[in-house]
Amino acid sequence: xxxxxxxxxxxxxxxxxxxxxxxxxxxxxxxxxxxxxxxxxxxxxxxxxxxxxxxxxxxxxxxxxxxxxxxxxxxxxxxxxxxxxxxxxxxxxxxxxxxxxxxxxxxxxxxxxxxxxxxxxxxxxxxxxxxxxxxxxxxxxxxxxxxxxxxxxxxxxxxxxxxxxxxxxxxxxxxxxxxxxxxxxxxxxxxxxxxxxxxxxxxxxxxxxxxxxxxxxxxxxxxxxxxxxxxxxxxxxxxxxxxxxxxxxxxxxxxxxxxxxxxxxxxxxxxxxxxxxxxxxxxxxxxxxxxxxxxxxxxxxxxxxxxxxxxxxxxxxxxxxxxxxxxxxxxxxxxxxxxxxxxxxxxxxxxxxxxxx
Amino acid sequence: xxxxxxxxxxxxxxxxxxxxxxxxxxxxxxxxxxxxxxxxxxxxxxxxxxxxxxxxxxxxxxxxxxxxxxxxxxxxxxxxxxxxxxxxxxxxxxxxxxxxxxxxxxxxxxxxxxxxxxxxxxxxxxxxxxxxxxxxxxxxxxxxxxxxxxxxxxxxxxxxxxxxxxxxxxxxxxxxxxxxxxxxxxxxxxxxxxxxxxxxxxxxxxxxxxxxxxxxxxxxxxxxxxxxxxxxxxxxxxxxxxxxxxxxxxxxxxxxxxxxxxxxxxxxxxxxxxxxxxxxxxxxxxxxxxxxx
Numbered sequence: 001x002x003x004x005x006x007x008x009x010x011x012x013x014x015x016x017x018x019x020x021x022x023x024x025x026x027x028x029x030x031x032x033x034x035x036x037x038x039x040x041x042x043x044x045x046x047x048x049x050x051x052x053x054x055x056x057x058x059x060x061x062x063x064x065x066x067x068x069x070x071x072x073x074x075x076x077x078x079x080x081x082x083x084x085x086x087x088x089x090x091x092x093x094x095x096x097x098x099x100x101x102x103x104x105x106x107x108x109x110x111x112x113x114x115x116x117x118x119x120x121x122x123x124x125x126x127x128x129x130x131x132x133x134x135x136x137x138x139x140x141x142x143x144x145x146x147x148x149x150x151x152x153x154x155x156x157x158x159x160x161x162x163x164x165x166x167x168x169x170x171x172x173x174x175x176x177x178x179x180x181x182x183x184x185x186x187x188x189x190x191x192x193x194x195x196x197x198x199x200x201x202x203x204x205x206x207x208x209x210x211x212x213x214x215x216x217x218x219x220x221x222x223x224x225x226x227x228x229x230x231x232x233x234x235x236x237x238x239x240x241x242x243x244x245x246x247x248x249x250x251x252x253x254x255x256x257x258x259x260x261x262x263x264x265x266x267x268x269x270x271x272x273x274x275x276x277x278x279x280x281x282x283x284x285x286x287x288x289x290x291x292x293x294x295x296x297x298x299x300x301x302x303x304x305x306x307x308x309x310x311x312x313x314x315x316x317x318x319x320x321x322x323x324x325x326x327x328x329x330x331x332x333x334x335x336x337x338x339x340x341x342x343x344x345x346x347x348x349x350x351x352x353x354x355x356x357x
Numbered sequence: 358x359x360x361x362x363x364x365x366x367x368x369x370x371x372x373x374x375x376x377x378x379x380x381x382x383x384x385x386x387x388x389x390x391x392x393x394x395x396x397x398x399x400x401x402x403x404x405x406x407x408x409x410x411x412x413x414x415x416x417x418x419x420x421x422x423x424x425x426x427x428x429x430x431x432x433x434x435x436x437x438x439x440x441x442x443x444x445x446x447x448x449x450x451x452x453x454x455x456x457x458x459x460x461x462x463x464x465x466x467x468x469x470x471x472x473x474x475x476x477x478x479x480x481x482x483x484x485x486x487x488x489x490x491x492x493x494x495x496x497x498x499x500x501x502x503x504x505x506x507x508x509x510x511x512x513x514x515x516x517x518x519x520x521x522x523x524x525x526x527x528x529x530x531x532x533x534x535x536x537x538x539x540x541x542x543x544x545x546x547x548x549x550x551x552x553x554x555x556x557x558x559x560x561x562x563x564x565x566x567x568x569x570x571x572x573x574x575x576x577x578x579x580x581x582x583x584x585x586x587x588x589x590x591x592x593x594x595x596x597x598x599x600x601x602x603x604x605x606x607x608x609x610x611x612x613x614x615x616x617x618x619x620x621x622x623x624x625x626x627x628x629x630x631x632x633x634x635x636x637x638x639x640x641x642x643x644x645x646x647x648x649x650x
Binding site: 068116128134142262308310 | 385390391439442443446447448449450452453454456457458459460461462463464465466467468472571578581582585589617618619622623626627629630633634637
């Protein structure tokens with residue numbers, strides 16, 4: 001087992017904890033950069049999609065995994081990002097100017113929505129965000145001047161340094177670059193005082209408040225930051241889809257994002273990537289499963305939501321820490337072999353703290 | 358006169374929201390969790406009733422009763438087998454779990470029954486009665502009367518029966534209820550089954566209006582608005598909240614031209630958000646104000 005002997009305080013917040021980390025993550029980045037040489041265009045598109053999902057996942061992870069607030073309305077932010085981006089590009093704003101505007105707009109919308117709603121605790125937030133998701137979808141349909149309504153809206157594909165977005169390698173590099181940037185931004189937010197305040201709110205609101213964390217402010221901030229990341233993902237998603245229609249940004253997409261963070265592992269940025277890979281390839285997985293099922297079941301359109309729900313339930317019941325949690329457990333098993341104890345990861349139960357005193 | 362007509366129609370659809378909201382409130386009062394699958398249980402109830410009445414040709418009353426029993430048993434086991442396992446985990450886990458259950462139910466329904474729209478004949482279909490120039494359909498009448506009966510039965514049950522009092526006691530204070538020898542786990546499962554049965558009744562009453570398909574599970578979301586408006590945790594509040602939502606929806610639908618296009622579909626959600634922002638404790642909350650930060 002590796003034991004890190006800390007000799008100065010900076011080591012506590014280092015991004016790479018030790019040489020092994022540096023080596024493996026550099027290898028991963030090199031592999032990702034070389035990807036267009038290795039695989040063909042179709043799979044490159046798939047990986048771009050996984051990158052986009054991962055960025056959206058980072059957004060939701062900051063809100064749900066680190067601040068402990070459930071949002072069922074993140075599809076609305078994807079939609080806001082996508083439509084704003086498409087609208088700006090159509091009106092001749094260059095790509096690299098449009099992206100920051102999208103991020104700022106989503107941040108502002110998140111803050112505006114967050115300030116009144118986040119003053120409420122617990123379940124009310126989940127319900128309110130659910131309602132927001134429906135209202136947003138409705139606005140996308142009715143505000144035809146801006147979104148094209150049900151007819152949809154084509155997304156212009158810009159050129160960057162003479163390379164078109166139609167070329168899947170270019171688009172892949174753009175997505176990868178934004179994923180790495182978002183990852184660094186998220187890591188830095190989370191190891192700053194702001195991020196530690198988020199985690200404190202998640203673990204105990206009362207304790208956080210006693211230590212001087214302004215709950216309303218930090219919850220709204222978390223919502224806004226989360227919205228900004230998700231809006232960025234929405235802008236990239238607009239390019240991936242190519243043609244925006246309001247029904248893309250429905251409640252099912254919100255739930256897909258929630259599935260992503262639950263399956264990946266709540267409260268870990270690694271989890272967003274694992275979850276994105278899982279969710280990105282789930283449709284293919286289901287398509288493969290269909291072939292092995294009798295045609296009376298296999299050809300049903302209801303199969304997808306059903307498996308979706310089943311996976312969600314099984315993860316919540318049997319592996320609440322998700323794929324990343326499982327990986328940590330396996331790693332620890334080998335590191336501590338043969339003295340690994342199951343109880344290490346046993347969850348401490350919290351009993352119903354009645355807010356009705 | 359048109360206004361009164363609208364209000365009557367609104368009350369009828371509002372009763373359905375109220376019944377579903379009642380299911381939320383019962384479970385929330387007891388276990389402080391919210392069952393996001395309530396709308397899907399309603400859908401399941403409608404489908405089971407369709408199978409019994411429409412396919413097997415059972416008598417309407419018999420089919421209705423059997424549906425309620427089946428769904429009640431389903432609700433009981435849903436709690437005792439699945440939901441109970443995550444007691445003690447943060448509320449987020451329950452939200453996700455019940456959403457997942459909802460998806461499984463919806464997927465199951467569309468695989469087992471298909472994606473077509475079904476209907477079955479009821480004694481109320483297509484009949485109307487006139488009263489001072491007001492047109493009231495038997496279906497709406499059946500919904501309103503059914504709700505009144507159900508709420509009265511529940512009221513009597515919670516006030517006078519031994520189990521009903523035990524349920525109120527366990528909602529009030531779990532630990533004290535344990536000490537008094539109340540089988541709290543069993544009582545909670547029973548509450549889940551009552552709540553599921555309420556949803557099933559709403560589903561069967563609603564079936565003649567909306568017909569039976571998987572999309573009726575969305576009613577569960579509008580019922581949230583009803584429950585929040587009534588002050589989550591108050592049983593009369595749920596029904597009154599439901600009726601208000603129903604009326605607002607009807608009025609918005611009719612006077613759409615004066616407001617903005619498509620206001621009807623989102624009126625319930627707008628009411629929900631406005632309630633949360635302006636008066637989050639709801640109309641009938643008998644408890645302390647919703648905890649604010």
